[in-house]
Amino acid sequence: MSLQGLQSLLDGILMGGVYALAALGLSLIFGVLKITNFAHGAMMTVGMYVVFALGNDLGLNPYLALPFAMVLMFLIGFLIQRFPIHYIEHAPTHNQLLLTLGMAYILENVLLVIFTPNYQTLTVKGFEKAWRIGSLTFAPAKLIAFGVVIIVTGCVYYLLYMTNTGKSIRASAQNETGAKLMGINVRNIRAIAFGIGAVCTGIAGGLLTPIMSIYPTLGETFQLKCFVITVLGGMGNLWGALVSGLIIGVVESLSGYYLGGSWSEMVIYGIFILILFLRPTGLFGRGNRREN
Amino acid sequence: METLKVIDVCKSFQGNVAVDHASLDVKEGEITGLIGANGAGKTTLFNCISGYYHATSGKVIYKDQEVQHKTAEKLCHMGMARTFQIAKPFGMLSVLDNVAVGGYNKANSRTQAYEFAEQSLDLVGLIDKKENLAQLLNTGEQRKLELARALATQPEVLLLDEVMAGLTPTESREMVELIDKINKTGITILMIEHIMPVIMKLSHYIYVMERGKMIAEGIPVEVANNPKVIESYLGKGLEVE
Amino acid sequence: MLTITDLHVGIGNLKIIQGISLEVRRGEIVSLMGANGVGKTTFMRALSGLGHITGGTVEFEGQDITHATSQEIVEAGLIQVPEGRQLFSLMSVKENLEIGAHTKRAKARMKENLEYVYTLFPELKEMNSQAAGNLSGGQQQMVAVGRGLMADPKLLILDQPSIGLSPIMTQKVLKAVIDIHIRGVSVLIAEQNIHDVLKIAHRAYVLEQGLIRASGTAQEMAENAEIKAMYLGH
Amino acid sequence: MKTKKVEQGTLLVLLLMAVIYPFLSDRYMLSVGISVLLMALLGQSWNIMSGYAGQFSFGHAAFFGLGAYASSILYVDHGVSPWIGMIAGMAVAALVGVLIGFLSFRYKLRGDFFALVTLAFAEILRVLFNNTKALKAATGILIPYKDVWSEFQFANDRIFYFILLAMVIAATIFIGLMSRRKFGVCLIAIKENQEAAGSLGVPVLKYKLLAMAISAAIAAMAGTFYAQYYGFIDPTVVFSAAISVEAIVPCIIGGAGTLGGPLLGALIIVPLKELSNNLFEGVNGVNMIIYGVLIVLFVVFCRDGIYGTVIRRLKGARS
């Protein structure tokens, strides 16, 4: 592989990390809560704007602003689950889809009203130049984002598999009646799970703020990509989401380099369809769940 | 004369063996019973016979043809119908429409399909409720609907998967009579059942399945006294001090 | 211990339970009998806060729990082992048991209860790390009962534990119920398998079309000609 | 029987309204009327495949776009009348629909996964058309402006309106007839329980594919109309997810799997959207917030759709 190919690979991995985190939120919501969430991109944008507002108006370093964004995103996620998603948990997919789409319209346009539709750019001092090793360059914001992604994924894993709350979340996902009969407050637990998903999504958005110029509908462009990653990794599979995020990042970057950016979309959707056909449980999924 | 022969069928899911070299024969005009605990593989075997699953290995022979790779629709056209363990009514269709879906299997026209439907509703005793939505039926009626639908396809062989489940004593008594009646019209029956007295009363021949394998077979009396069956399935009865 | 007065329960617009009064005294095994579809499960679920109670009262240890949430009911010590087991099928046996001890009270006694579950069902210890969904029906029922015990019940409700089990497995589960009872837990058990359950119960109620049709001691019931004819007949 | 009367009554009232409407309205109202009908037509198309047969599509833009492109390319490049182009477009869309369906069903995709596949196919077509010079790439196709009926062009929008109305009526009648015949009854059976339907001898795959083909053809018809009426198409317009959403919205608002649902849904949501556009002109975004809130409220409080809820009530179905 040429040096440029290597650089593309590297860029793909770094960007893939952010995709992975964004998809992780969706994977939780899609896989654990069984909600087809089309407000995912909009939730990501909310994260972007929270970090932007804190960074721009209060002069906070965007990475220090992340915790605030996390708290806010958790609340937003929690509330979205309690109302309105709670009411359509057992409704058919298209109802969920339309509802979350409605939520997306609301979130995006609330942002539009508050922040105006103008493009907003947040520059971080000291991050203007890429770091380099030999002839390879690393965008600092992406590198830090990558680190944060690994940490967050680890935290979420710990939360889901090592804590009581996590066990309750998984239990509620697998058998609602069983969970209720063990005294688990399923309603709250689901809202918490949605909140956690929203936090991941929001962080992913926040990490993109120093990388992209943002506007209220920016999140839409990540929506389908996140679905691709979620399905590729297996719904609700954390490490699957991480690895698939990297795969998609790399595929996008390499196909962008070798075929051109216009076709990289096509390659990604092609992979998506193949995965749906051949391994709907994802690359790492076990069992055959497509029938249910 | 066997209408249906199952020879050495295996079925596994991602390495989990659900049916392990199971064989059975269904003789024409008889009622053949299949018993075993939940998870023994009865329903999976049923699914392999009725074309819903394709057996991993082994053969299913129906009317002297190998049918293990045929779909459920094809088998239905060939005269094999089945019911499901959990009744699966088409809730938003009326009872009559539900049965007519089955009726279309052999019918040449809409009228004939509905004729078939009315006939079988009459047979199972649901004709009074034909205009109701299927989802409004109670458990017992849903069972009957399930049976009527299968009958409307004009089957030669009927596969019944726990038709007694969820029935009140009165209903199950009626159901026993109904099955007997259906059998007397010349339809061959293979049935899965839990309730021992029912299967003992109805079946001409019984197979016992455990962990995917056939562990015993014979006429009812033989099976009930088979020590292997007692040991692993029937038990010696509950002894309380 | 559990006093139910004139309970009405519905699903949607349908009235399923139409005025049931029933009592479980401390230290009793009470059986609720009736064929499938008469409303046993609806009734049982309502006791655990999973139904739409339209009338009547449920009192547990002097506390009115008619409209309590399922969490509150579990806290109070009324635990249900539901019909169809409702296990967390992708989680391991151990995790299933651990989740049973969700309340504070149960967590405090988790170690003790876990030990008891393992003495009651030694097989479970060997299958600790297996996913619950991969077990056989009988084994799953053991996990379900075990999970219920982990919640440290004062009163254990078992909804049709024998469903789908072979007769021999049913006998095993019922034996476990006796053991649990000896340990001081009261039991309310719904069963179709009347023949066996009357052997272990002190008293029994017969449910038919949403109403109590008959009640009495187990012996009375076993000797009742009508019931014999209806349920023990086949 | 009561249900039937109510259904027929509703449809008759709707039809009457639809016929009188253009004579009472000005150009703007007519244009809104056309938006309503276009949404209704897309809705009916979606209704067959997703409402009746239960195969949830989130990529109807694929068929819509194919229809628009097929007729427009034939018309602009080869001078073929769009009336004929429309038929060709319908055929192409049906073919693609069958292909997508065949692959999806062959791999046993359902529910969310099937929806995602259709979405992905629509996106692939968008990228493909956007990058293929022979298909005019990103430039799009401009339809010449004339007033020649044989070329599907009218200066008078009222004629466009009535043509679209005829299409909607045809689709509705088709579905109405279908729903009482073998095909329709079996489709509902497939939706409610595919295995059970299969075990009763219903040719599940064939019927599902047929439903997809018909659905795709109707969407393509809507696509041709769109191109002829608005006079311009490009890949980002006709293959956009927004079109796919427009096919779903009226069905959910009105009631999926009912004959009048998509019609009523379109009749409700389009004017409401227009209204919120008109009422909240001052602060941009508020119109879309209102639209979003409306959708959320409808879905939460009226899960079966307005028409669907009424029909279910009449049939005495459980909510």
Add this chain to the structure above:
Amino acid sequence: MQYIMESERKPMRSKRIFLLLMTALLALSMVLSGCKSQTATDTIKIGSVHPLTGSMAYEGQAMVNAQKIAIDKINAEGGINGRFLELVAKDSLGTSSGAANAALKLTNSGVVALTGTYTSSSAQVVSRTAEKTRIPLVVTVASSDNLLSNGYRYTFRVQPSVSVFSQNFLKYLSYFKTDDMETVAFIYENSNYGAGISEYITDHIDETGLRIVGMLSYPATTSTMSSEVTKLAALDPDLLVPIGYYSDQNLFMKEVLERGIQFKKIVGCANGAFSDAKFLRTYGTQVDGIYDINYRYNPNSEEAQYMLETYREVYGEDIPVHAIYGYESIMVVADALKRCKNPDDPEELRDAIAASEIYEHVLPQGVIKFDEKGENINSAGVLVEIRDGKHIIVFPEEYADHDEVQK
């Protein structure tokens, strides 16, 4: 029956109230959308159709903002023969049907002219509407070449089209082309506008003596430009031509600057980012030496200065360059209105617009005059250089301005 999920407490009553409310709202909406807003006779209304929500809301809003400034200016100067102008702006929602409905709503409310629409697809639809309703449309921004190819009588375009921009590029090449410049690479967003310009230029590349070494296209919604930057860095063309919208081109430059890649010469063509004030605020002098051929005001025009200052005052930012055409479109309509005997007659207004000869305007071009297709015959972009973190027009000479610079 046990398998039915009991939902906890159905919102029965609220459901009924909701349905009632919806019915009422529906009835209201039918009535309201039916009534025409009363036609005030004292003002002359001009309609404006732009995307005010969705992904192009910023551009659309800026366009309307600039139009408002133009309207205010005319009204402050006494209006049209004593009558005031009124701008009625509608959200096109960025869709064709939205644009058509908005345009018709406007024609209904008695506007004498339409303006719009920022996107070409909407412009095509609105121009057809204009033709059908016989109300003139002055296109603010829509660059598609085939917009006027249908022979519409009622559509006029002030702004330079794709081919004009491309021709400008070829013409201005002489200014920045050095003798050792041999290779050229394009990086363009893959829609009508980016692809259109790059195609036009490549078709005429032989005239320039340049050799194309790279044609990189990307979707405008991309979230990363890394691989494009990597590839271009390897190609290292003598001339790099980026064509795209604000957010994607901003992303591109950010990557370039981060990595410290020095391209020999970057000349944007109608680049959404390079000519934007925000771009300079973000990067300052780092982007010095970049050229862009783009929309611009005429720095020598007093009116342009007025426009700039007022916009900055009212909206707190510099006027985005495309919005200048929003401003001028109003001026074109106003100029024509002044020449009409009956300003309420769209037909007369159309003829007046067609006969326009405007010498005093804010654009860097000669007289504004329309050919029979409706195209502004002198429309042109200018070559802008970023010098000391400021935009300076360097070519053509008559609009070049080395002293006056935009803040």
